[in-house]
Amino acid sequence: MQTTEPPADDAPRRHASRFDWWGEARGMFWLIIAVLGFHSLLAKPFYIPSESMLPGLEVGDRLVVSKYAYGWSFVSPTIPNPAAIVENVVLRRPVESWSVQLPAWRGRVWGKMPERGDVVIVTPPGQTSDYIKRVIGLPGDTLEVRAGTVILNGKPVERGPIHYRDMPVDKNATCDPWQYPGARITRPNGKIVCRLPIVTETLPNGRRFDTVELGASPGDYYGPIRIPADHVFLMGDNRDRSADSRFALGGSEKGLGGPVPWENIGGRAEFITFSVDGSATINPLTWFGSLRSGRAGTSLRPEGE
Numbered sequence: 001m002q003t004t005e006p007p008a009d010d011a012p013r014r015h016a017s018r019f020d021w022w023g024e025a026r027g028m029f030w031l032i033i034a035v036l037g038f039h040s041l042l043a044k045p046f047y048i049p050s051e052s053m054l055p056g057l058e059v060g061d062r063l064v065v066s067k068y069a070y071g072w073s074f075v076s077p078t079i080p081n082p083a084a085i086v087e088n089v090v091l092r093r094p095v096e097s098w099s100v101q102l103p104a105w106r107g108r109v110w111g112k113m114p115e116r117g118d119v120v121i122v123t124p125p126g127q128t129s130d131y132i133k134r135v136i137g138l139p140g141d142t143l144e145v146r147a148g149t150v151i152l153n154g155k156p157v158e159r160g161p162i163h164y165r166d167m168p169v170d171k172n173a174t175c176d177p178w179q180y181p182g183a184r185i186t187r188p189n190g191k192i193v194c195r196l197p198i199v200t201e202t203l204p205n206g207r208r209f210d211t212v213e214l215g216a217s218p219g220d221y222y223g224p225i226r227i228p229a230d231h232v233f234l235m236g237d238n239r240d241r242s243a244d245s246r247f248a249l250g251g252s253e254k255g256l257g258g259p260v261p262w263e264n265i266g267g268r269a270e271f272i273t274f275s276v277d278g279s280a281t282i283n284p285l286t287w288f289g290s291l292r293s294g295r296a297g298t299s300l301r302p303e304g305e
Contacts, residue, residue, distance in 0.1 A: 043064050043067055043068075043267075044064075044065055044078060045064060045065070046062070046063045046064075046065045046121060046132065047061075047062055047063075048060065048061040048062075048063065048132065051179075051238055052131075052236035052237075052241060052244070053134070053236055053237045054196065054212050055165055055167065055196060055212060055237070055238075056119075056209065056210060056237055056300070057132070058167070058173055058275060059172040059173060060173075060275050060277060060292070061272050061275045061295065062275065063271065063272055063300065064273055065121050065266070065268065065269050066268050066270050068267075069267060070111060070112045070113070070114055070265055070267070070268065071108040071109050071111035071112055072108060072110070073107070073262075073263040073264070073266075074105050074263060075264055075266045105263070107263065108263060113139070113232075113262060114232055114262070114265060116135055116137075116203050116204070116205050116207065117134065117135060117203050117207035118134070118301075118302075119133070119134050119268065119269040119301075119302075120133065120134075120135055120234070120268055120269065121265070121267050121268075122256065124249055124257065124260070125260070126250075127250070131234075131243075132269060133234035133235060133242070133244050134234065134235055134236070134237060135232050135233075135234060136150060136152075136203070136234065137152065137232060137233030137245075137259065138227065138233075139227055139229045139230060139231055139232070140227060140229070142224055142226050142227075143222075143225055144223035144224035144225070145222040146221060147220055147221070148213065148216075148220040148239065150201070157201055157203060157204075158201065158202040159199050159200070159202075160199060160200040161199075162197050162199055163198050164195050165195070165196050165198050166185070166193040166195050167193060167194045167195075168192075168194075168277075169184065169193060170277035170278060170292075171277055172276065173194065173277070175192075175193075180194060180196065180214070183195050196212050197212065197214065198213070206304040207304045208303045209302040211237045212240065213239065214239075214241070215240065217240035219239065219240065219242070219244075219246045219247065220240075225259070228259060230263075232260055234256060234260055243256070245257070245259060245260060269300045270299070270300060271297060271298060271299050272295050272296060272300070273296060274291060275291065275292040275296070276291060276292065277290050277291075277292050278290070
């Protein structure tokens with residue numbers, strides 16, 4: 001009587017079919033460490049949540065922020081806060097940030113002072129949320145604002161004539177009539193745009209950028225002050241709709257409380273990766289149609305470099 005012996009490699013095959021949970025977990029751990037290390041040391045994405053940097057940056061823009069541009073400080077590491085993520089995503093409660101911050105320390109590792117005109121990410125002192133603003137004043141500068149004109153070291157910053165720019169209106173850029181009275185215009189072809197008054201500023205180092213000039217506002221008068229050592233003065237390009245160094249820290253004004261320590265600068269905004277108009281839903285078929293055309297790859301470095 002002939003018997004059939006099981007294949008010699010049957011046992012090894014059964015053993016190999018078992019899922020290596022420990023190996024997968026270890027691989028995922030190192031992947032997370034690599035991503036967080038990249039975000040902390042080199043670059044990270046950033047989402048524009050407000051209109052404070054119009055006309056150059058719109059709600060829905062996605063940017064790349066270089067972390068190494070000015071060296072590293074206590075605000076540089078990206079450390080997720082699982083509790084905040086669950087509270088925001090699952091419980092639908094507002095949170096200040098999805099990350100936690102290291103204890104504050106003075107100075108930067110391989111530190112470099114930002115240049116006048118740079119667009120930077122800043123974490124207000126004592127907070128964990130990020131703002132995006134432009135560097136206007138540097139250490140040692142005397143700065144004041146009179147009738148909306150920035151005066152640096154006794155000389156008014158050069159301002160060009162008012163001209164107008166039509167910006168498309170969408171779900172992320174609604175042209176709220178309370179914020180921009182009279183700016184919502186319907187063109188002859190039926191397209192609705194937001195017609196904003198624009199003033200081009202030129203800083204003493206020759207760098208140029210556009211600002212929105214809406215008329216009289218509380219931020220039109222400030223100072224004069226002398227910017228302390230290792231501090232920078234930050235302003236939004238949407239000058240009459242920006243909570244920045246001209247306004248008190250936190251509270252109803254939600255400003256930066258004057259010049260900001262350079263340790264609180266998290267990085268330099270480099271370029272726009274893509275921009276969305278807010279029309280997308282959970283249906284993937286709507287994602288492509290929500291992309292704004294012509295914004296991907298736009299540099300955020302001011303002209304005149």
